[in-house]
Amino acid sequence: MSMKAPRGTVDILPKDAAKWQYAENKIKNVCNRFHFKEIRTPLFEHTEVFQRGVGDSTDIVQKEMYTFEDRGGRSLTLRPEGTASVARAFVENKLFGDPDQPVKLYYFAQMFRYERPQKGRMRQLNQFGVEVLGSADPAVDAEVIDLAMTTYKELGLKSLKLVINSLGDKESRNNHREALVKHFEPHKEELCNDCQTRLSHNPLRVLDCKTDRDHPAMKTAPSILEYLNEESRLYFEKVQEYLTLMDIDYVVDANLVRGLDYYNHTAFEIMSEAPGFGAITTLAGGGRYNGLIEELGGPNTPGIGFGMGFERLLMALDAENIEIPLDDSLDCFVVATGSDQVNKVATKLVHQLRINGIQVDKDYLERKMKGQFKAANRNNSKYVLVIGEEELESEIVNVKEMESGEQVEVPLKNIVEIVKQKLLGGKGHE
């Protein structure tokens, strides 16, 4: 086999696609109740959107982007995440001028990151995400977190852990940054290579390092929480108050540092604690980004959002053995054997049933009657209609209920009506 899907991509075949649809519908239902509206942005953007939106110092921009030049010599990039695109769309379409503020958006989108694939990490991945633009109310932070937790809970997940932190506002961040550099500078030689560069570019991420996590200096490092100014501290407290009154359990982790440059104030991650989930446990991550819109040329507008990995969501459902209710039954299968004329009548019958709202299929491989019944059986068909030479002549069709094996004769012209009645009479059909 020479034609293969590119590395890090997968085909989602019908059996799995049904699960995706199920989860998507559940999530859309939650979004609707939270009064979020869908937004769809392009699959690719000018590279600059991500360089400025996500941040030049991030791993995503530095080594994970699918960037290419189009025929006009423009540098374009397949989106590696959702927030920058939505922010760009917000600015470009002047949504800040919409009387309905804040603007509450959600999206389902493919993302692309050039990485080595492994469990829960693909080069093309799917995310459900949410962005709220135009409000700096801590209740919005709580609402966004609530939305994420609600979707997980309604899908049946139980082993969840919500971790939150505050990165503070610009002033707090700068003060903390200085303190961090001062703290780690004397130990610089003892830290790993990555951390040595992090120290100058983004010292916050040193705290996140797993190689040096046991270094003594790590434990005595200044916590961001101690450097929050009054305003930032109060903000963070408010967010926690709201979470508590909504009965959302959380853990504060001062070392939670999100990888993207644009975050400030609230940062959070939701992880799965289900056994056998694999090395990667983060299901969703997000945070507040109050300077981003301005950075992209819009007015000073606060924002917050999260991205939720769809593949990881399905993995988590699997890890917790949550059955997804899938209806793979078929209303009706038309079995036809005989002359060309029989096939014509059968084809017309199938069409008529379908336009009358009935789910129907038939054989297209010239199988024998037995084979056609097997096919009907394989497709969990509730009813089988048999048409052959005899039926053609008498204009009476055999309607067989597969489960009971009962069979009745129905005049061809009444068939749609009768099948409809039977399906409605039988319970469980929607």
Next chain:
RNA sequence: GCGAUCGUGGUGAAGUGGUUAACACACCGGAUUGUGGUUCCGGCAUGCGUGGGUUCGAUCCCCAUCGGUCGCCCCA
């Protein structure tokens, strides 16, 4: 980018330096000349990831390459 491991038919999987590569499931057909889920019988046509090398001979040995899986970094 680094590391480990694997790569046999539609699927799951045995296997060996040497004329016909098991078995199971699935699928199709027949027994039952127009009725399924059980049973029995039969069929499934140059194939052992790809390219080199060693050898009289390689699916099996060596090298390379591609790909899958898992892990590191980082993240969804």
